Structures are given as structure tokens and as C-alpha cells.
Amino acid sequence: MSKSLSQVPGKSELLSVQLLIKPYINTTPILTCKTFNSLLDTSIFFKCENFQKGGAFKFRGASHAISCLDSLDAKKGVCTHSSGNHAQALALAARLRGIQAHIVMPNTSSKVKIEAVKGYGGKITFCNPTLAAREETLSQVQQETGAIFIHPFNDYNIIAGQATACMELIAEHPDLDFIIAPVGGGGLLSGTILATKYFSPSTKVIAAEPEQANDAFQSFNLGKFVPSLNPKTIADGLLTSLGDKTWPIIKNGVSIVLTAKEDTIISAMKLIWERMKIVVEPSGVLPLAVMMENESFFRNKKVGLILSGGNVDLNRLPWLSSQPNSR
């Protein structure tokens, strides 16, 4: 059991978390690609969290949060609401500790994510795709089971776990000008900010967000929290609002929030698949998409990109707008 974090984790705490979860997670590869370096006249290092267990960085935070439970709490099981990747991650991490995960998922979740949660032994309760419905359903599940709630992002244990992706990137490339992470609820971005602040303070952190789900962009530029209202983007991992633990870290730690149009997100995704031969989900390509929309800003820079995940429904690819006869 690890010590649960009740405030913003410090440098030594992140190092402890990294040591603690290292045996359970994949140290993911960092890839380069001549096509993109020459296309954007820059030097890009892709931190491939699509190769993380469960298919996304979320497994880092989930592993840490579950390792923080004492044995009494662990017996009660864990529960959460998630549009997908945190759900898979928590189900897998719970199974590895031998405890039950109860997952509340919006009934609009992609089939591949639902199947994966089931495959990892998670018990799913479906709800309508609104935050209110999620929270209400979760509350019912908690009352019925007594399971401990593990928030997808607004939790210092989760944030510390997500920070380890950036720590691995910095350990290999300590001289990056920028690190770009996608932002939804802000767990990965907050972890990236803390890791960069402690281990590579000269590197600037940039947040990447869909133009059509730009609540972090608005919040950052107005200097006050703006919730996400009915966002519509194919980047289904980036629909949520920031939390009261992630927003203060982001407000003070991010250098700029850049947005990308849906068409650019789709082009970036297809280009990565074609040229790098790796499967990355729409949310995961946001960092590349914002680079493609801001070429001159990044020219001749060394840039680390966090490709956050690779869980895609292969029957519904965004560059194919109509796919009637899939099997």
C-alpha cells in the first residue's frame, strides 16, 4: 500500500509513485518519424501511451490509485464513471489486485471500449451521456456496493500516476523546448505540468484541445474556470470539464492552450497511422494536430508529444464518413 495523496504532489512524491507503479505499467516507447520532422521542420518525440496496458495512459493513474487503497477498502472494490479509457484502466488495475471494479459508462461509449471493460472483468452500469446522469448512477452503484470511488482525473493519486509518462519522456529527452499534452479533465495535463516543473523546468508545457470542446482554452484565457457545455468532437476522451484539483495546476503551469479543428484532428490521425504504422485515437493526436495548425510557432524546436491512447472502434473511422456494412 502506498500513501494516498491529499495535496498537490511534490518532486519526491512523484519519484516514489514512479518506483511504486513501475512493475505494473509498460515503460512505453518514444518514437520519431522523419516524415513529420520534415513536414513541420522540427524535431518531434512521440511518447506512445497507445502502447500502455489497457491502450492508454489512464492505466498509470488507475494503478497508483488502486495501490493506495488499504486492504479493508480494497475489499469493497472500486467504482468510477468514464467515457472509456479510465474505465478500462481501472477494470484492469482492479483485476490485477484481485478486486472488483464497477464502471458507470455513458450508453454512447464505443463498442471497443465496452468490450474491453468487460474483458478486464469490470461490471458495467450504463447511463445517459450527461455528467448529471453519470454522477447519479455512480452514486446508486456506490450505495449498493460500498465500492470506493476513483475519479477519472480530479484526484492527486491519479494526477501523480499520469505524471510518470512525462517523467519517462524527460528522462530520455531532458532538453525539449515544449511538451504538448491533450486536455480533457486535465489529469494527464496536470501530471505533465508537475513532472516538467520538477524535472525539466526550462521546458514549456502546452495544452492541446479540440476547438469544438475548448473549455480549457476559454478558462485559461479568461483566467477563470469555464465548464464544458455540450461539446461536439470526435476526440471522445476530451469532452469533460476541468476539475477543482486540475484547474489550479493548469492555470498556473501551462504556457499556452492551443486548439485544433476537427478536420485537422482527422488528418493528423490518418497521417500518423499511414506514416508511423501505429494506431492512435482521435484524442491522442491532438498534440500533433495543434502543431499542424501552428507550424511557424514550432519551427526548429524540439517537441515532446504525448500520444495518449489507441483505443479506436475500427468500424467507425472518422475519415470514412459512412460505413454501412462493417463486420
Place this chain on the structure above:
Amino acid sequence: MSKSLSQVPGKSELLSVQLLIKPYINTTPILTCKTFNSLLDTSIFFKCENFQKGGAFKFRGASHAISCLDSLDAKKGVCTHSSGNHAQALALAARLRGIQAHIVMPNTSSKVKIEAVKGYGGKITFCNPTLAAREETLSQVQQETGAIFIHPFNDYNIIAGQATACMELIAEHPDLDFIIAPVGGGGLLSGTILATKYFSPSTKVIAAEPEQANDAFQSFNLGKFVPSLNPKTIADGLLTSLGDKTWPIIKNGVSIVLTAKEDTIISAMKLIWERMKIVVEPSGVLPLAVMMENESFFRNKKVGLILSGGNVDLNRLPWLSSQPNSR
């Protein structure tokens, strides 16, 4: 310049070729995947030639063949006919030596392969998709340009280059029970047979072929060369017949030829994309497909699979049978 090979390469010749081309090629990763190990109750090592330069193992052979040209021949440029991957590989290898590649491609080649050849500076001449049309068109191109013909597979320089993929696999995993390579013209398979014979003689080599393009299967089982006649398979890299240099190596060196149905090839491809988050083309998944159709044969074995390439037209994925509105 390297010594051109006029007969079946020996052990020391393969070692020389490996040293010679090492600076130009990618030493590709060898991945494992718990999903497949548990699904098939076996231990699989995926040699990922989809991460090779040009997107397929073909770059190994092309690099070697081009390095064998003396400076006088090199000035004339090179030419070939290819349904795609050899074309890309030769164009890229030629450009890296600063010489011109002339490529005869069937007019049915996938757009992504055509674009890639153009991107590498290759000059394309299109022809009808028959062997006769390919050879006739190539002959015209040769007469007009004086370029040196580099055969896609029926050439000992090419075979020796392709052997290096298996040499890298054996160097990491010297105790495999089986190595499975796909077979089209037989360049990769012949190289795999030679590398295994010299560097891991207790490992058996298995050829994997589409049931609907089973000329190697027929040839092997009848003990005499059978040409490929109007094959119809989504594995577009495996349409060609064996050659008079590859067939004798295969006849004596392969342990068994296994075939897979089209549906299995498609399932294997989709599963690899979903679970391993890597892009592999239909021809490249044949080794996994034959394992899926012969589970008991491979149970509890250590198996090396050569994932030969990852050049796929992302607008035409085989599990989506109708894609009218791609962009």
C-alpha cells in the same frame, strides 16, 4: 560497393550483407502481446517489418541490391515491376544512393503505394495487372532508359537482404520452435529459410499463404513448381508465383506450407490493429492467420512471426466492405 551474389548465399555472405546494410535499414522492434499468447496458448514474437523504412521488409533487399551496383551501372538507374512494396523500397533505396528508379506498377495498385513511390522520387509507368503486361512494359522502360533491372524476389542479392530480418529475430530469440513468414514470390521466405538454417538450425520454418493464392502450398505438396493463376486475395503482396531461384530454396527448406481463409486474414488483421495498436497490411498478417486456423499445432510453442509490412490504403479497410464517402 558489395559483391553481387550469383548463387545461394552462404553463412558468411549473409553476415557480410547484414553488416553492409545495417547503417541504412531500421533494426525493427520485436513485440509481444499477452492477448495473442493467451488466445492461442502459445508464445509469439512479432518481428515488426511494418516499421521498416518504406513500410515493409522489402527495403532490406532493395538496399542490398543497390549497394551491389558498380558506379557505372548505378548511373544508369534501376528499374523494376512491383505491386507496391518492392517499388517503394527500390525508389527509396535508389534515392538514398542518388540514382533514378523507374517503376512499372499495375494500374490496380493501391493509392497509398502509388503516392509513396512518387514521394520517394520514383518514376512510375503503369501497366495492366498481369505478369505478361508487367514484363513487356518493363522491357520497354529498360530499352528506353538503360536502367538495371532489380527483380522483386528472384535474385540472390534480394534474398540475402530479406534474410537479415530473420537474423535479427534469431539473435534476440535463438530458441524458437517455429518461424512463420508469408510467401508471395518467395524472397522473404527464402531469406528466412537460409537465415534459420545457418543461425538456428533446430527452428522449423513455416510458410503462410492465402488459401485463395495457394501456389506455394500446391507446389510444395506436389513437389513441383505450380504457377499462381488468377489468385484473388486481399493479401495483395502475395499474388505472384515463386521464381526459379526461390522455389528450390523453399522446396528443400520449408517445413510445411499452411494456408488461411480470407475471413481469417481479415480477423487477424483487425485483431492486431485493435490489440497491438499497430498497422499491418493483409499480406503481413498471414503468419498470425495460419496460427489462428491451426491452434493445436502451435500450442505451447515459441513462435516467431514476420509481420512483413504495414502499407495499407486506410480508405479501403477489408472489414469495411463498403466505404462510399471516404476523404
